[in-house]
Amino acid sequence: MAAKHVLYEKIDNICVITLNKPERRNAIDGPMAIELREAFERFNGDDATRVAILTGTGGSFCAGGDLTSVGDPTRRSEVDPEGGGTGPLGPTRMVLDKPLIAAINGYAVAGGLELAVMADMRVADEDAVFGVFCRRWGVPLIDGGTVRLPRIVGMGHAMDMILTGRPVSAPEAQSMGLVNRITPTGGALEEAKNLARQIAAFPQACMLADRRSAHEQWGMDYAAAIRNEGRLGAPIVQAEGVTGAARFVSGVGRHGAFEHKAQ
Numbered sequence: 511m512a513a514k515h516v517l518y519e520k521i522d523n524i525c526v527i528t529l530n531k532p533e534r535r536n537a538i539d540g541p542m543a544i545e546l547r548e549a550f551e552r553f554n555g556d557d558a559t560r561v562a563i564l565t566g567t568g569g570s571f572c573a574g575g576d577l578t579s580v581g582d583p584t585r586r587s588e589v590d591p592e593g594g595g596t597g598p599l600g601p602t603r604m605v606l607d608k609p610l611i612a613a614i615n616g617y618a619v620a621g622g623l624e625l626a627v628m629a630d631m632r633v634a635d636e637d638a639v640f641g642v643f644c645r646r647w648g649v650p651l652i653d654g655g656t657v658r659l660p661r662i663v664g665m666g667h668a669m670d671m672i673l674t675g676r677p678v679s680a681p682e683a684q685s686m687g688l689v690n691r692i693t694p695t696g697g698a699l700e701e702a703k704n705l706a707r708q709i710a711a712f713p714q715a716c717m718l719a720d721r722r723s724a725h726e727q728w729g730m731d732y733a734a735a736i737r738n739e740g741r742l743g744a745p746i747v748q749a750e751g752v753t754g755a756a757r758f759v760s761g762v763g764r765h766g767a768f769e770h771k772a773q
Contacts, residue, residue, distance in 0.1 A: 514530075514545070515529070515530050515531045515541075515542040515545055516528070516529060516530060516542065516545035516546050516548075516549050517530050517567075518549045518552060518553075520559065521703070522707075522710075523558060523559060523560045523561075523710045524559065524560060524561045524562070524563065524703065524706040524707060524710055525553055525556075525559050525561075525562050525563070526562075526563045526565065526699070526703070527546070527549045527550070527553065527562055527563065527564050527565075528564075528565050528566065528567055529542075529546070529564075529565070529566040529567065529571070529572050530566075530567050531567075531576075532566075532567050532568020532569070532570070533568075534573065534576055534578075535566075535568070535570040535572070535573035535616070535617060536566040536567065536568070536570055536571065536572045536573060536622070537572065537573040537574055537575060537576035537577070537578075537621075538572065538574070538575055538576055538587070538599050538600065538621065539575070539576040539578075539579035539585040539586065539587065540579060540584075540585050540586050540587045540588065541585065542576070542600075543587050543588070543597075543598060543599050543600035544600065545600070546599065546600035546601055547596050547597075547600035547601045547604070549601075550562070550600070550601035550604055550606070551601075551604075553606075553608070554604070554606055554607055554608065559608075560608060560609075560709070560710040560714060561608060561609045561610075561611065561706040561707075561709050561710045562606075562608065562609070562610045562611070562706075563610075563611045563612075563613050563699070563702045563703065563706055564610060564611070564612050564613070564625065564629060565612070565613040565614070565615065565698070565699050565702070566615065566616070566622075568616075569615060569616045570615065570616035570617045570622075571612070571613075571614045571615055571616055571617060571618040571622050571625075571626065571638070572617070572618060572619075572621065572622030572625055572626075573617055573619055573620065573621075573622055573643075574599075574619060574620025574621030574622045574623075574624075574643070574644060574649075575587060575598060575599065575620065575621045575644075575649070577647065577649070587599065589652070593652075597652075597653045597654065598621070598652060598653055599621050599624065599625060599653045601628070602624060602625065602628055602653035602654045603653075603654065607718070607722075608718065609630045609631070609706075609709055609717075609721060610628065610629040610630055611629055611630065611631045611632070611633060611702045611705055611706055612625070612626045612628075612629035612631070612632045612633070612702075613633050613698040613699040613701070613702035614626055614632055614633065614634040614635065614638045614640075614680075614689075614698055615634075615635045615638060615695075615696070615698050615699070616635070616637075616638060616639070617638075617639050618634075618638060618639070618640050619639065619640065619641045619642070619643040619644075619677075620641075620642060620643045620644035620649065620651075621644070621651075621653050621655075623640055623641065623642060623655060623659070624651060624653035624654050624655040624658070625653070626640070627654065627655065627658040627659050627662055627688075628653075628654060628658065630721070631690045631691075631705065632683075632688065632689050632690055632691075633689070633690060633691040633692075633693065633698045633701045633702045633705065634680045634683065634684075634689045634691070634692055634693070634698055635680065635692075635693055635694070635695045635696065635697065635698045636680050636681070636692050636693065636694055636695055637680065637695050638679075638680040638683075638689075638698070639677050639678070639679065639680075640671075640677070640678040640679075640680075640683050640688060641671065641675060641676060641677045641678055642655070642671050642672050642674075642675045643675055643677075644675070645672075645673075645674070645675025646675055651672070655672075656668075656672065659671065659672070659688075661728065662687060662688060663686045663687050663688050664686070664687075667686040667687075667688075680692050691705070715746050716743075716746045719742040719743050719746050720742075720743070722742055723735075723738060723739040723742050723743070726738055727739070
């Protein structure tokens, strides 16, 4: 994939998608949004790639939408007045079938925060900064931020961030559940790769069924969500669970040991 501002690297059964416009802190305009969406479509459609990582170059994750493009019809992002399309930043209204990890260095603000909360997990450098910085410019969150952020951190924390637009440090973000892992500065990407390899090594049908159930339950009442979990998981008991149980009985993986080969 030839991309000027979005890089795609395949590493065995994981991939790294990198925002590559450091001169603008990886802020995204319309053409870059198309590149980013195409990268996610490539990942989602490749059965051999099990986990994706999203990160940024030049010391920043993403500063959001590129405000220099708003008045330029050749560069501004798609904004559907009915809320449709794939999202102004590219992939933010896609439904991904496989796990995504955000490796966050520097600023993940405004639309960059929305890209971060699109991920299943977030690994951040200790000096990373999160925030709805677009609050000060009158630019709304229209790439999923008002939906995903409250679901991750709860309404109270989300309203604090959304209404004030204040900067949130990595330690505070971790305390509210926004960040899953913190690393020394410069270590987020490598830690995300290690995490991706671990996830990619598990039996995939089981993991993906559990992930899908967790995502789909948001739109269901309790009874329907429980039924959906059973519907998704029942076929996996025979497909993967029987052989997995046999491995456990034989002594593999006991006492919390997670060393195993990719399935």
